[in-house]
Protein backbone atom coordinates (compact mmCIF):
# COMPACT_ATOMS: atom_id res chain seq x y z
CA UNK A 1 0.00 0.00 0.00
CA UNK A 2 1.24 3.41 -0.95
CA UNK A 3 0.14 6.31 1.17
CA UNK A 4 -1.08 9.28 -0.81
CA UNK A 5 -1.77 12.79 0.38
CA UNK A 6 -5.32 11.87 1.42
CA UNK A 7 -3.84 10.27 4.55
CA UNK A 8 -1.03 12.79 5.10
CA UNK A 9 -2.28 15.09 7.82
CA UNK A 10 0.41 17.70 7.25
CA UNK A 11 -1.26 18.22 3.88
CA UNK A 12 -4.95 17.39 4.47
CA UNK A 13 -5.31 19.68 7.50
CA UNK A 14 -4.58 22.63 5.22
CA UNK A 15 -7.37 21.71 2.81
CA UNK A 16 -10.70 23.54 2.75
CA UNK A 17 -13.87 21.56 3.60
CA UNK A 18 -14.87 20.79 0.00
CA UNK A 19 -11.45 19.31 -0.73
CA UNK A 20 -11.46 17.27 2.49
CA UNK A 21 -14.85 15.76 1.57
CA UNK A 22 -13.66 14.50 -1.82
CA UNK A 23 -9.98 13.75 -1.21
CA UNK A 24 -9.50 13.31 2.51
CA UNK A 25 -8.68 9.81 3.66
CA UNK A 26 -7.93 8.48 0.17
CA UNK A 27 -5.37 5.72 0.68
CA UNK A 28 -4.41 4.20 -2.66
CA UNK A 29 -3.14 0.69 -3.19
CA UNK A 30 -0.31 -0.16 -5.59
CA UNK A 31 -2.87 -0.11 -8.43
CA UNK A 32 -3.45 3.63 -8.12
CA UNK A 33 -7.25 3.32 -8.29
CA UNK A 34 -9.21 6.61 -8.42
CA UNK A 35 -12.15 5.36 -6.36
CA UNK A 36 -11.30 4.03 -2.90
CA UNK A 37 -10.76 0.27 -2.82
CA UNK A 38 -13.12 -2.03 -0.97
CA UNK A 39 -11.14 -4.40 1.24
CA UNK A 40 -13.55 -7.20 2.11
CA UNK A 41 -11.20 -9.11 4.35
CA UNK A 42 -11.47 -10.17 7.96
CA UNK A 43 -7.79 -11.09 8.37
CA UNK A 44 -4.29 -10.35 7.05
CA UNK A 45 -1.22 -12.44 6.23
CA UNK A 46 2.41 -11.76 7.08
CA UNK A 47 5.73 -12.46 5.40
CA UNK A 48 7.24 -13.79 8.63
CA UNK A 49 6.38 -14.50 12.24
CA UNK A 50 8.32 -11.55 13.64
CA UNK A 51 6.24 -9.08 11.57
CA UNK A 52 2.99 -10.19 13.14
CA UNK A 53 4.57 -10.35 16.60
CA UNK A 54 5.76 -6.76 16.19
CA UNK A 55 2.32 -5.61 15.09
CA UNK A 56 0.60 -7.30 18.03
CA UNK A 57 3.16 -5.78 20.38
CA UNK A 58 2.43 -2.35 18.94
CA UNK A 59 6.01 -1.97 17.76
CA UNK A 60 5.14 -1.90 14.05
CA UNK A 61 2.28 -0.35 12.10
CA UNK A 62 0.03 -2.57 10.03
CA UNK A 63 -3.24 -4.44 10.00
CA UNK A 64 -3.84 -7.57 12.07
CA UNK A 65 -7.58 -8.28 12.10
CA UNK A 66 -10.59 -6.33 10.81
CA UNK A 67 -12.11 -5.89 14.29
CA UNK A 68 -8.99 -3.84 14.98
CA UNK A 69 -8.16 -2.26 11.59
CA UNK A 70 -9.35 -2.37 8.00
CA UNK A 71 -8.07 -0.16 5.16
CA UNK A 72 -11.51 0.81 3.79
CA UNK A 73 -12.79 1.57 7.29
CA UNK A 74 -9.63 3.58 8.01
CA UNK A 75 -10.29 5.72 4.93
CA UNK A 76 -13.82 6.48 6.14
CA UNK A 77 -12.59 7.30 9.64
CA UNK A 78 -9.94 9.67 8.35
CA UNK A 79 -12.40 11.46 6.06
CA UNK A 80 -15.03 11.86 8.80
CA UNK A 81 -12.40 13.20 11.23
CA UNK A 82 -11.14 15.69 8.65
CA UNK A 83 -14.63 16.93 7.85
CA UNK A 84 -15.49 17.23 11.55
CA UNK A 85 -12.25 18.98 12.42
CA UNK A 86 -11.62 16.20 14.95
CA UNK A 87 -8.27 14.64 15.79
CA UNK A 88 -9.61 11.12 15.42
CA UNK A 89 -12.66 9.06 14.50
CA UNK A 90 -13.72 5.43 14.78
CA UNK A 91 -16.52 4.09 12.58
CA UNK A 92 -19.26 1.94 14.09
CA UNK A 93 -21.82 -0.57 12.81
CA UNK A 94 -24.77 1.80 13.28
CA UNK A 95 -25.75 5.01 14.96
CA UNK A 96 -26.93 3.12 18.02
CA UNK A 97 -23.68 1.14 18.17
CA UNK A 98 -21.94 4.53 18.20
CA UNK A 99 -24.12 5.99 20.98
CA UNK A 100 -23.83 2.84 23.10
CA UNK A 101 -20.06 2.67 22.71
CA UNK A 102 -19.56 6.42 23.27
CA UNK A 103 -21.40 6.15 26.61
CA UNK A 104 -20.40 2.71 27.93
CA UNK A 105 -16.70 3.10 27.11
CA UNK A 106 -16.37 5.93 29.63
CA UNK A 107 -19.04 5.26 32.28
CA UNK A 108 -18.90 3.08 35.40
CA UNK A 109 -21.20 2.22 38.26
CA UNK A 110 -21.78 5.29 40.42
CA UNK A 111 -21.40 7.81 37.58
CA UNK A 112 -24.17 10.24 36.64
CA UNK A 113 -25.33 11.32 33.17
CA UNK A 114 -27.42 14.36 32.29
CA UNK A 115 -29.34 13.82 29.09
CA UNK A 116 -31.71 15.80 26.89
CA UNK A 117 -35.39 14.90 27.18
CA UNK A 118 -35.94 15.34 23.43
CA UNK A 119 -34.02 12.53 21.77
CA UNK A 120 -34.24 9.64 19.34
CA UNK A 121 -36.24 6.79 20.92
CA UNK A 122 -33.31 4.37 21.22
CA UNK A 123 -31.07 7.08 22.67
CA UNK A 124 -33.68 7.62 25.37
CA UNK A 125 -33.79 3.84 25.93
CA UNK A 126 -30.05 3.84 26.64
CA UNK A 127 -30.52 6.60 29.20
CA UNK A 128 -33.80 5.42 30.72
CA UNK A 129 -33.21 1.66 30.70
CA UNK A 130 -29.70 0.46 29.89
CA UNK A 131 -27.46 2.77 31.93
CA UNK A 132 -29.48 2.42 35.18
CA UNK A 133 -29.14 -1.38 34.90
CA UNK A 134 -25.41 -0.93 35.37
CA UNK A 135 -25.71 1.42 38.33
CA UNK A 136 -25.26 4.60 36.28
CA UNK A 137 -27.59 7.37 37.43
CA UNK A 138 -29.35 9.47 34.78
CA UNK A 139 -31.26 12.78 34.80
CA UNK A 140 -33.41 13.80 31.86
CA UNK A 141 -33.91 17.54 31.37
CA UNK A 142 -35.40 20.09 28.99
CA UNK A 143 -32.30 20.65 26.87
CA UNK A 144 -33.55 23.99 25.53
CA UNK A 145 -33.41 25.46 29.06
CA UNK A 146 -29.82 26.40 29.91
CA UNK A 147 -30.56 26.62 33.65
CA UNK A 148 -31.68 22.98 33.78
CA UNK A 149 -28.26 21.79 32.60
CA UNK A 150 -26.55 23.60 35.44
CA UNK A 151 -29.13 22.56 38.05
CA UNK A 152 -28.82 18.88 37.11
CA UNK A 153 -25.08 18.65 37.79
CA UNK A 154 -24.09 16.42 40.71
CA UNK A 155 -20.61 15.73 42.13
CA UNK A 156 -20.54 12.45 40.16
CA UNK A 157 -21.78 13.86 36.83
CA UNK A 158 -19.51 12.46 34.15
CA UNK A 159 -21.32 13.02 30.85
CA UNK A 160 -23.78 15.41 29.14
CA UNK A 161 -25.55 13.58 26.29
CA UNK A 162 -27.76 15.35 23.75
CA UNK A 163 -28.82 15.83 20.13
CA UNK A 164 -29.24 19.16 18.37
CA UNK A 165 -31.52 19.56 16.50
CA UNK A 166 -33.27 16.72 18.31
CA UNK A 167 -35.24 13.88 16.79
CA UNK A 168 -38.16 14.49 16.17
CA UNK A 169 -39.10 17.70 18.01
CA UNK A 170 -36.22 19.77 16.59
CA UNK A 171 -35.26 21.15 20.01
CA UNK A 172 -32.05 23.16 19.65
CA UNK A 173 -29.37 23.01 22.36
CA UNK A 174 -27.15 26.03 23.02
CA UNK A 175 -23.85 24.36 22.13
CA UNK A 176 -21.57 27.12 23.35
CA UNK A 177 -23.29 27.40 26.73
CA UNK A 178 -23.76 23.69 27.43
CA UNK A 179 -20.31 22.60 26.21
CA UNK A 180 -18.70 25.51 28.07
CA UNK A 181 -20.52 24.61 31.28
CA UNK A 182 -19.44 20.97 30.92
CA UNK A 183 -15.81 21.97 30.33
CA UNK A 184 -15.76 24.17 33.41
CA UNK A 185 -17.03 21.25 35.56
CA UNK A 186 -14.86 18.51 34.07
CA UNK A 187 -17.85 16.85 32.38
CA UNK A 188 -17.52 15.17 28.96
CA UNK A 189 -20.06 16.23 26.31
CA UNK A 190 -21.32 13.59 23.88
CA UNK A 191 -23.21 15.29 21.04
CA UNK A 192 -25.33 13.24 18.63
CA UNK A 193 -24.95 15.35 15.46
CA UNK A 194 -26.98 13.12 13.10
CA UNK A 195 -29.55 15.78 12.13
CA UNK A 196 -26.89 18.23 10.97
CA UNK A 197 -23.58 16.45 10.24
CA UNK A 198 -20.32 18.35 9.92
CA UNK A 199 -21.60 19.84 6.66
CA UNK A 200 -24.02 22.02 8.66
CA UNK A 201 -22.77 22.08 12.26
CA UNK A 202 -19.46 21.28 13.94
CA UNK A 203 -20.08 21.00 17.69
CA UNK A 204 -16.34 20.84 18.46
CA UNK A 205 -16.06 24.48 17.35
CA UNK A 206 -18.32 25.23 20.34
CA UNK A 207 -16.34 23.09 22.76
CA UNK A 208 -17.92 19.63 22.39
CA UNK A 209 -15.64 16.75 23.38
CA UNK A 210 -17.22 13.83 21.55
CA UNK A 211 -19.37 13.97 18.42
CA UNK A 212 -21.25 10.76 17.65
CA UNK A 213 -23.18 9.86 14.52
CA UNK A 214 -25.73 7.77 12.86
CA UNK A 215 -23.99 7.82 9.45
CA UNK A 216 -27.03 5.90 8.15
CA UNK A 217 -28.74 9.24 7.73
CA UNK A 218 -27.28 12.23 5.84
CA UNK A 219 -23.75 10.82 5.52
CA UNK A 220 -24.86 7.86 3.40
CA UNK A 221 -27.66 10.08 2.17
CA UNK A 222 -29.21 7.54 -0.14
CA UNK A 223 -30.80 5.17 2.33
CA UNK A 224 -28.52 2.21 1.66
CA UNK A 225 -26.54 1.11 4.71
CA UNK A 226 -26.43 1.31 8.50
CA UNK A 227 -23.36 3.08 9.81
CA UNK A 228 -22.11 5.12 12.73
CA UNK A 229 -19.09 7.06 13.90
CA UNK A 230 -17.49 8.58 16.99
CA UNK A 231 -15.13 11.57 16.81
CA UNK A 232 -12.93 12.87 19.59
CA UNK A 233 -9.40 13.73 20.58
CA UNK A 234 -6.66 11.28 19.66
CA UNK A 235 -6.09 10.62 23.36
CA UNK A 236 -9.76 9.94 24.17
CA UNK A 237 -10.27 7.72 21.11
CA UNK A 238 -7.10 5.69 21.78
CA UNK A 239 -7.31 5.42 25.54
CA UNK A 240 -11.04 5.46 26.32
CA UNK A 241 -12.92 4.26 23.24
CA UNK A 242 -10.52 1.80 21.61
CA UNK A 243 -10.11 -0.64 24.52
CA UNK A 244 -13.93 -0.90 24.59
CA UNK A 245 -14.40 -1.07 20.83
CA UNK A 246 -11.65 -3.59 20.11
CA UNK A 247 -12.94 -5.99 22.71
CA UNK A 248 -16.69 -5.62 22.22
CA UNK A 249 -16.70 -5.36 18.40
CA UNK A 250 -19.38 -2.88 17.27
CA UNK A 251 -17.44 -2.58 13.99
CA UNK A 252 -18.77 -1.41 10.66
CA UNK A 253 -18.51 -3.75 7.68
CA UNK A 254 -15.94 -2.57 5.11
CA UNK A 255 -18.69 -2.62 2.48
CA UNK A 256 -20.88 -0.25 4.49
CA UNK A 257 -17.85 1.94 5.19
CA UNK A 258 -17.15 2.15 1.47
CA UNK A 259 -20.74 3.19 0.69
CA UNK A 260 -20.62 5.97 3.29
CA UNK A 261 -17.20 7.08 2.04
CA UNK A 262 -18.76 7.72 -1.36
CA UNK A 263 -21.73 9.46 0.27
CA UNK A 264 -19.43 11.93 2.02
CA UNK A 265 -18.22 13.29 -1.31
CA UNK A 266 -21.64 14.86 -1.93
CA UNK A 267 -22.72 15.41 1.70
CA UNK A 268 -22.36 19.16 1.75
CA UNK A 269 -24.19 19.69 -1.55
CA UNK A 270 -27.05 17.46 -0.45
CA UNK A 271 -27.30 18.85 3.08
CA UNK A 272 -27.46 22.44 1.84
CA UNK A 273 -29.93 21.79 -0.96
CA UNK A 274 -32.16 19.65 1.28
CA UNK A 275 -32.04 22.37 3.96
CA UNK A 276 -33.13 24.93 1.37
CA UNK A 277 -36.00 22.68 0.25
CA UNK A 278 -37.00 22.09 3.89
CA UNK A 279 -37.25 25.82 4.58
CA UNK A 280 -39.28 26.38 1.41
CA UNK A 281 -41.65 23.50 2.17
CA UNK A 282 -42.02 24.55 5.81
CA UNK A 283 -42.89 28.11 4.79
CA UNK A 284 -45.41 26.86 2.25
CA UNK A 285 -47.47 24.95 4.82
CA UNK A 286 -46.78 26.78 8.09
CA UNK A 287 -49.99 28.81 8.14
CA UNK A 288 -52.09 25.68 7.58
CA UNK A 289 -50.86 23.48 10.40
CA UNK A 290 -51.63 24.00 14.09
CA UNK A 291 -47.97 23.70 15.22
CA UNK A 292 -44.73 23.90 13.25
CA UNK A 293 -41.36 22.74 14.63
CA UNK A 294 -38.68 23.96 12.23
CA UNK A 295 -35.40 25.57 13.32
CA UNK A 296 -35.11 27.23 9.90
CA UNK A 297 -38.30 29.26 10.40
CA UNK A 298 -38.65 32.43 12.48
CA UNK A 299 -41.43 30.77 14.52
CA UNK A 300 -38.97 28.34 16.15
CA UNK A 301 -38.11 29.55 19.68
CA UNK A 302 -34.40 29.06 18.98
CA UNK A 303 -34.31 30.12 15.33
CA UNK A 304 -31.59 32.73 15.93
CA UNK A 305 -29.47 30.29 17.90
CA UNK A 306 -29.88 27.66 15.17
CA UNK A 307 -28.66 30.14 12.57
CA UNK A 308 -25.72 31.06 14.80
CA UNK A 309 -24.45 27.53 15.31
CA UNK A 310 -25.51 25.93 12.01
CA UNK A 311 -24.56 26.77 8.41
CA UNK A 312 -28.07 25.68 7.33
CA UNK A 313 -30.85 24.14 9.42
CA UNK A 314 -31.08 20.67 7.89
CA UNK A 315 -33.57 18.60 5.91
CA UNK A 316 -35.87 17.60 8.76
CA UNK A 317 -38.81 19.36 10.35
CA UNK A 318 -41.97 18.34 12.17
CA UNK A 319 -45.50 19.64 12.47
CA UNK A 320 -48.57 18.80 14.49
CA UNK A 321 -51.98 18.11 12.99
CA UNK A 322 -53.65 17.49 16.38
CA UNK A 323 -54.68 13.82 16.21
CA UNK A 324 -53.35 10.43 15.17
CA UNK A 325 -56.30 10.02 12.77
CA UNK A 326 -55.48 13.23 10.98
CA UNK A 327 -51.75 12.43 10.90
CA UNK A 328 -52.50 9.05 9.34
CA UNK A 329 -54.88 10.74 6.86
CA UNK A 330 -52.06 13.06 5.73
CA UNK A 331 -49.63 10.14 5.35
CA UNK A 332 -52.14 7.97 3.49
CA UNK A 333 -52.90 10.75 1.00
CA UNK A 334 -49.24 11.29 0.00
CA UNK A 335 -48.51 10.45 -3.63
CA UNK A 336 -44.86 11.44 -4.03
CA UNK A 337 -43.42 11.67 -0.52
CA UNK A 338 -42.99 8.17 0.92
CA UNK A 339 -44.22 6.95 4.29
CA UNK A 340 -40.90 5.97 5.86
CA UNK A 341 -39.24 6.41 9.23
CA UNK A 342 -35.76 6.90 7.78
CA UNK A 343 -34.19 10.35 7.45
CA UNK A 344 -31.27 11.96 5.63
CA UNK A 345 -32.23 10.28 2.36
CA UNK A 346 -32.25 12.17 -0.95
CA UNK A 347 -35.90 11.12 -1.17
CA UNK A 348 -38.57 12.92 0.83
CA UNK A 349 -39.88 10.68 3.59
CA UNK A 350 -42.52 11.25 6.23
CA UNK A 351 -43.48 9.40 9.39
CA UNK A 352 -45.60 9.48 12.53
CA UNK A 353 -43.04 9.28 15.37
CA UNK A 354 -45.51 8.29 18.12
CA UNK A 355 -46.33 5.02 16.33
CA UNK A 356 -42.86 4.36 14.88
CA UNK A 357 -39.51 5.82 16.04
CA UNK A 358 -40.86 6.62 19.51
CA UNK A 359 -43.42 3.82 19.86
CA UNK A 360 -41.21 1.97 22.33
CA UNK A 361 -41.44 4.74 24.93
CA UNK A 362 -44.03 5.09 27.68
CA UNK A 363 -46.89 7.29 26.42
CA UNK A 364 -46.33 9.73 29.27
CA UNK A 365 -42.59 10.20 28.57
CA UNK A 366 -43.41 10.56 24.90
CA UNK A 367 -45.96 13.30 25.53
CA UNK A 368 -43.56 15.04 27.92
CA UNK A 369 -40.90 15.30 25.23
CA UNK A 370 -43.38 16.75 22.75
CA UNK A 371 -44.00 13.68 20.61
CA UNK A 372 -47.76 14.20 20.43
CA UNK A 373 -50.27 11.92 18.72
CA UNK A 374 -50.66 14.39 15.85
CA UNK A 375 -46.95 14.94 15.22
CA UNK A 376 -45.55 14.23 11.75
CA UNK A 377 -41.86 14.34 10.89
CA UNK A 378 -40.58 14.93 7.38
CA UNK A 379 -37.19 14.47 5.79
CA UNK A 380 -37.12 16.77 2.78
CA UNK A 381 -35.18 15.36 -0.15
CA UNK A 382 -33.71 16.57 -3.40
CA UNK A 383 -36.88 16.42 -5.50
CA UNK A 384 -38.17 19.59 -7.18
CA UNK A 385 -39.67 21.86 -4.55
CA UNK A 386 -42.78 22.47 -6.67
CA UNK A 387 -43.57 18.77 -6.79
CA UNK A 388 -43.02 18.42 -3.04
CA UNK A 389 -45.20 21.44 -2.22
CA UNK A 390 -47.96 20.19 -4.48
CA UNK A 391 -47.93 16.74 -2.89
CA UNK A 392 -47.98 18.00 0.69
CA UNK A 393 -50.64 20.54 -0.24
CA UNK A 394 -53.01 17.90 -1.61
CA UNK A 395 -52.30 15.57 1.35
CA UNK A 396 -53.13 18.31 3.88
CA UNK A 397 -56.31 19.10 1.94
CA UNK A 398 -57.31 15.44 1.97
CA UNK A 399 -56.93 15.51 5.78
CA UNK A 400 -59.11 18.60 6.02
CA UNK A 401 -56.30 21.13 6.57
Ligand SMILES: *Cc1c(COP(=O)(O)O)cnc(C)c1O
Nearest residue numbers: 094095096120167194214216227
Ligand atom coordinates in the same frame (compact mmCIF):
# COMPACT_ATOMS: atom_id res chain seq x y z
C1 LIG B 1 -31.26 7.37 13.50
C2 LIG B 1 -30.67 8.02 14.68
C3 LIG B 1 -29.89 7.29 15.58
C4 LIG B 1 -29.65 5.81 15.40
O1 LIG B 1 -28.93 5.53 14.25
P1 LIG B 1 -28.94 4.09 13.52
O2 LIG B 1 -27.94 4.25 12.45
O3 LIG B 1 -30.34 3.87 13.03
O4 LIG B 1 -28.58 3.08 14.54
C5 LIG B 1 -29.35 7.96 16.66
N1 LIG B 1 -29.57 9.27 16.85
C6 LIG B 1 -30.32 10.00 16.01
C7 LIG B 1 -30.54 11.46 16.28
C8 LIG B 1 -30.90 9.41 14.90
O5 LIG B 1 -31.66 10.14 14.06
